[in-house]
Amino acid sequence: MSVLLAPSILSADFAHLADAVAAVERGGADLIHVDVMDGHFVPNITIGPPVVKSLKRVTKLPLDVHLMITDPDKYIGAFADAGASMISVHVEVLPHLHRTIQAIKALGVQAGVVLNPSTPVVAISEVVGDVDFVLVMSVNPGFGGQAFIPRSESKVTEIRALLDSAKNSGRVEIDGGIDMHTVSRVVKAGARMLVAGNAIFGSPDPERATRDLKAAAMAALQA
Ligand code: DX5
Ligand code: ZN
Secondary structure, three states: OOOOEEEEEOOOOHHHHHHHHHHHHHHOOOOOEEEEOOOOOOEEEOOOHHHHHHHHHHOOEEEEEEEEEHHHHHHHHHHHHHOOEEEEEHHHHHHHHHHHHHOOOOOOOEEEEEEEOOOOHHHHOOOOOOOOEEEOOOOOOHHHHHHHHOOOOHHHHHHHHHHHHHHOOOOOEEEOOOOOHHHHHHHHHHEEEEOHHHHHHOOOHHHHHHHHHHHHHHHHHHH
16 A cells, blocks of 8 residues: 655645645645644634635645534535545534545545544544544644654554454554654554655745655665
8 A cells, every 4th residue: 555645735825725735746745634623623714615726726636624613513515615635623622423434435435533642532433434544643632843752653553453353454644743743653653645744845845845754665665
């Protein structure tokens, strides 16, 4: 299985999103990660469906929409209509997680579940056969540019084993603090989708940063 790189536009210049997306596309990005925050579930506010719709018009890459909001059930339809290829929801806010996963899939969108750093793996054990991917937060969600939490490595490995035990070949995605220092560790732990914001858009040359990070990820896979 290859490793997919998903640059997060959270750290890009919101006045020039089309340019940001074009640069990482040239650099070999596989997905565009879109961080949606509501100021309730996380202490920050970002963007909604209209921006996803506009991004959809300027890129061929699948849009990986990460919902950091308290009531995702209310908005998954709008994000699907806007052009999301993947939608991930936090287990911490969903008492009927199984129903939400089925609702996302019924919209023809890949369904992912996300765990905060303090959420144990067991929280997804009953739905592991239903999901298309699992996203491990390796920082506390809300902001780009935070330091990677080392405990996330073993969590990735544990979730990979859990998916395997359910014969689910879905990918483990990791989000937060991924850069040239942490990339090989997380790939070796089993991550196969890597989100990176600051490491790419905080760099003077996002195209090159994308290419370098992808090459490092692929090298770790082969090592
Ligand atoms: C954090 C977001 C991340 C963020 C990652 O709440 O979910 O996707 O953009 O940013 P970096 O790569 O800078 O840690
Ligand atoms: Zn994210």
